[in-house]
Amino acid sequence: MFKFSSIYINVLSFFISVIIFIFTQVFFTNYDAFLYKSSLKAGFEVENVVQDTKEQVNNTNEMIKEKITEDLGVWHLEIPKINLKASISEGTTKEVMEDYIGHFEETTKENGNVGLAAHNRGYKNNYFQRIKELKEGDSIFYTYNGETKEYLVINHVIIKDTDWTYLEDTEKNTITLITCVENEPEYRRCIQGEEKIESEE
Numbered sequence: 001m002f003k004f005s006s007i008y009i010n011v012l013s014f015f016i017s018v019i020i021f022i023f024t025q026v027f028f029t030n031y032d033a034f035l036y037k038s039s040l041k042a043g044f045e046v047e048n049v050v051q052d053t054k055e056q057v058n059n060t061n062e063m064i065k066e067k068i069t070e071d072l073g074v075w076h077l078e079i080p081k082i083n084l085k086a087s088i089s090e091g092t093t094k095e096v097m098e099d100y101i102g103h104f105e106e107t108t109k110e111n112g113n114v115g116l117a118a119h120n121r122g123y124k125n126n127y128f129q130r131i132k133e134l135k136e137g138d139s140i141f142y143t144y145n146g147e148t149k150e151y152l153v154i155n156h157v158i159i160k161d162t163d164w165t166y167l168e169d170t171e172k173n174t175i176t177l178i179t180c181v182e183n184e185p186e187y188r189r190c191i192q193g194e195e196k197i198e199s200e201e
Contacts, residue, residue: 074143074145075089075144076088081133081139084127088102088116098125100118104167110147113169116175117179134191142175149175149195150195151174151194152196155192156191156192157190159187172194173194174195
């Protein structure tokens, strides 16, 4: 049998330790560089995906807007705060308000005071269900014959069902929304907005 002196074993262990040390240094240095390059590549790919997603969302939004205009036609009402988008039709009869927001025939359709009415509960379409949430300064968009006006809420009151003064014509372009008050058949909820002008932006 071979016998190795303690000096020989110690020298051999030293060389083996040096070799292992050098190997680990080279391996982990290259591994860190590999990870760094991989992370840069992944970050670049993620950034591209995010950019592509943003473009797809923008394109989708434009398509939705076009679709809304196509579906609602040239006469409709939009109130972003309460997610309302609905077509308007002439008259406030039961038949009209079953499917549309009704337009008070005695009021204007363009300049002046535009009067509109709709149900808020208990019917097939309750377009004014959430108008009670509107507050001063909220936006109302009214489109007629291809022209859209933005109105800002200035008035939110409860009136008697016999009070028609809020539908009288006005010098400023105004929009008046009227609906019933829950469990109070003799009263109506009335919300008015005035057209937003450039100086208010």
